[in-house]
Amino acid sequence: MNYPASKPFKFNLSAPGKIILFGEYSVVFNKPALAGALCLRTRLHFEENSSGIVHVKFSALNLEKEFDLTDVKNYFTGTHQNENWGEYLARLNNGIRNLCLKTLSESQNNCLLAFFHCFQNCMNFSRGFKIEINSELPVGCGVGSSASFSVVLSAAFLLYQHHLKGSQNVSELVRRNNNGICDFVDEFKNTVSEMSYSCEKIFHGSPSGVDNTTILHGALLKFIKSNEGHNQMEMINTKSTIRILLVNTNVPRSTKTLVENVRKLKNRHPEIIENVLKGMEAIALNAVSILKCENTSKCSENFISHFGELISLNHNLLRVLGVSHPALEEIIQIASKYDLHAKLTGGGGGGFAFVYLPDNTETCKIKDVKKELESSGYTVLEVSLGGSGLIIEEFI
Known part of the structure; x- marks a missing residue:
């Protein structure tokens, strides 16, 4: 699907929550867990604009902000993920403090950290845009609300980055699965997995990766974390x-x-x-x-x-x-x-x-x-x- 420069780029994404059936905590120590995607979902709407304004709305946290694109670029210039992770987050936090005069809750701040982490890891944007995220998942209760947020947010930035590069038709990233539903090709999913896991580190410190992996792929999943970064994953098909x-x-x-x-x-x-x-x-x-x-x-x-x-x-x-x-x-x-x-x-x-x-x-x-x-x-x-x-x- 190609979009002319005059037409705003828009799309809607969604991702499920998750529960761990077996293996919470043991999965943190490189042992297998069995997790499943929930029928409750997080939904993201993305819409490009020509105003130079970045508009974020995270309804579950009662958070809505507008930022000038030029200010965002100025405050986050020189912030790179490859530096010490703690120092990197401190720089992101400093940028958020400069942009947001109002005091934020920890959950709101973490969501903005994840947002600007994704922002600065993608291309330099020349146009403003709106990202609105709504969720059926309760926050902070163990059903993957942060991972679901991280997956749709990461996918949105990576999809928009791909569109701006103009190197391929965006529809080439999309495929229709066995159930007739449009998901994404494996290469794109792998990139989303990496970015969403780094977002999860903002929320949880040292996550196993089982949450964002289950939410990204859906179904039932056997998952084993690897310290070398090559996590093992197996989809489990069931009759009922x-x-x-x-x-x-x-x-x-x-x-x-x-x-x-x-x-x-x-x-x-x-x-x-x-x-x-x-x-x-x-x-x-x-x-x-x-x-x-x-x-x-x-x-x-x-x-x-x-x-x-x-x-x-x-x-x-x-x-x-x-x-x-x-x-x-x-x-x-x-x-x-x-x-x-x-x-x-x-x-x-x-x-x-x-x-x-x-x-x-x-x-x-x-x-x-x-x-x-x-x-x-x-x-x-x-x-x-x-x-x-x-x-x-x-x-x-």
Whole structure:
């Protein structure tokens, strides 16, 4: 799709949230995790303008700003990602302080850090533009809101950069997948993966990469982090859709702090915590094996009971790491009254839990457990896992 210079370049992107089914925390230490894309999505609208104004609107954080393109270039000149990461972020922060006189919350500041990180890593822009991001995902609860934001933001800047270079037709980056949905070619996805991971470092310090990878590619994903930068990824195809109740404790927490606490615990008790992490590894690998053999008669009769048991086992090990919370424990106790398995997902310490709903779960049981969870003060959504990753919804 070619755009004449007189016609503003516009497009809409979206990316899902994610939950980790098995392996949060162990994935940080190079062990496998099994994650799935949520049906809840983050949506981005990009529109070029001729006014020389950069307009950002991040509705979930009540953040809307306009910047003069010339000011942005002046404040961020000489800021390069290849310098010391801490010094680089300090320079970006200094530029934000110069541009924004109003005090920002930590979440708002981090989103602007990610925005200007993407901005200065792409071409020098000669025209203004608007980026508006809306999300169905709650912020800071462990369902990938920051990674979903990072993926659509990175993709938008890289797509616009490609358009400005004029070296190829932008439509050559787009392909129609097996479900008839327009996503992107692998080479472009790889570039988005790199940039979105660096954005995630702004939000979380030392992320594993499982969030942005799952959100970028969608479906169910087995993921293993590599310290050498060559992460292992395997898409898991299943016959049936995995359904869950996604339960928000409404308890805020910091993933960065919780991960650091687990690192400190591992440093104090390396042998004990390594064995806990190895247990999580075995659980994740067993879960992958169960999903892979779901279609066979040998597996189908034990699928429901074994998969549910693995969920409870994984949560028990997360308790050992100290990342549960009384609200999470109450959710798990309520689910168990209905013979359903549940666990925390994401960073823990609050945030989200999920309740696994086997295919044979009666509608009345789902209604009853949902009612009891909501009457206990929790927010509950029935959702499915394994949908599309980053997609382009529309060239306008």
